[in-house]
Amino acid sequence: MHKNRLKIEHLYELYHRDVYHFALYYTNSREEAEDITQETFFKVLKQLDKLKNEDKVKTWILSIARNTAVDIHRKQKIKRLLIEKISWQPPIKEAPKPLEMVEQHEQWLFLQEALMTLKSHDRTIIICRMLKDYTIQETAAILGISEVKVRVDFHRAMARLRKKVGRVD
Amino acid sequence: MEKRQSELFQTLKSRPDKEPDRKFSYQLREKLLKKQPQTAKRFTMTTTVTMLVTCVVIIFLVIVSTDQSLKLKQAAQVIDNQGHIFSNVLCIVLMLGVILFIAFVYHKGYTKGKLVYMTFSLSFIVWVGNLIYAEHQPLDDPAMQPSHSDFFDEAHSQLLFLYELDKIKDASVDRFLIGQVPLNEVQEKIKRREGQ
Numbered sequence: 001m002h003k004n005r006l007k008i009e010h011l012y013e014l015y016h017r018d019v020y021h022f023a024l025y026y027t028n029s030r031e032e033a034e035d036i037t038q039e040t041f042f043k044v045l046k047q048l049d050k051l052k053n054e055d056k057v058k059t060w061i062l063s064i065a066r067n068t069a070v071d072i073h074r075k076q077k078i079k080r081l082l083i084e085k086i087s088w089q090p091p092i093k094e095a096p097k098p099l100e101m102v103e104q105h106e107q108w109l110f111l112q113e114a115l116m117t118l119k120s121h122d123r124t125i126i127i128c129r130m131l132k133d134y135t136i137q138e139t140a141a142i143l144g145i146s147e148v149k150v151r152v153d154f155h156r157a158m159a160r161l162r163k164k165v166g167r168v169d
Numbered sequence: 170m171e172k173r174q175s176e177l178f179q180t181l182k183s184r185p186d187k188e189p190d191r192k193f194s195y196q197l198r199e200k201l202l203k204k205q206p207q208t209a210k211r212f213t214m215t216t217t218v219t220m221l222v223t224c225v226v227i228i229f230l231v232i233v234s235t236d237q238s239l240k241l242k243q244a245a246q247v248i249d250n251q252g253h254i255f256s257n258v259l260c261i262v263l264m265l266g267v268i269l270f271i272a273f274v275y276h277k278g279y280t281k282g283k284l285v286y287m288t289f290s291l292s293f294i295v296w297v298g299n300l301i302y303a304e305h306q307p308l309d310d311p312a313m314q315p316s317h318s319d320f321f322d323e324a325h326s327q328l329l330f331l332y333e334l335d336k337i338k339d340a341s342v343d344r345f346l347i348g349q350v351p352l353n354e355v356q357e358k359i360k361r362r363e364g365q
Contacts, residue, residue: 131178
């Protein structure tokens, strides 16, 4: 029990930022990113005994984070759509505040918005390869696919993102 | 193009709200340390239900495809020998298909989601339940019940009358042949004919 506590504390220290970053890039929402981080580490704690290969702990945690992100983001999306349908109102667009207006002109937001329009798989590959600088091997382990598929899918995802960014620009 | 792309990614990498809130990080760490590690249950309720239903379906399909002890209530059920073989082959193919599908689902791990478990189980429960219900509660075939018709009733009564008349005639002939008609009556008739 005590061993597990030390282990989870150590893992949390090492990887909680990585998980949070991944979740934030994936959802573009601080609340959702926090939920995903919390849920991921609860799952890690629950399945800590199953972990046998200590070398793959990083990709193991990130694959849990990725699955959790997909689940939570999907749920939130459905919830939002349902609320919109029930209330029978178009989504309210708040008037941009001066600070937000400044932020909207920042380039990162353009890219983040373009990233959000991509499919889950493409978004994950781009986050892993371009934003978190994980290797092809690590990305393959996180997604549970072959390295060749990572290469192919990455090029396709980048082509799609370029198209979107081009439109946004 | 490449330069512009890398610039964009660099800006996103250093987005201002990138780092997690300190308060949140601290609270989550505390929660993790307080939380008792629960080992994942090897067999959950959904797993048990799915396994059971899968077994039932396989047994059911084996029974159906081997000796047809549970007869399927089909309107166009073939009864000749060739048709029987055909239906058996069809059932075996269906069984193999279902088994392969189940194996695929388990192999791929699509059963991990509770929704998938429940959908998978419920669909088979409904299917098997429906067939078993049809077996034990056979409904009268509506095609075999005559509907009410005046024409039918009239024709039927005429046929019945003719049938009864035939029966009376046959009975009188039989009576004559087996000697139940009095002999003197017959002799008188013969004499009358001779006299004429």
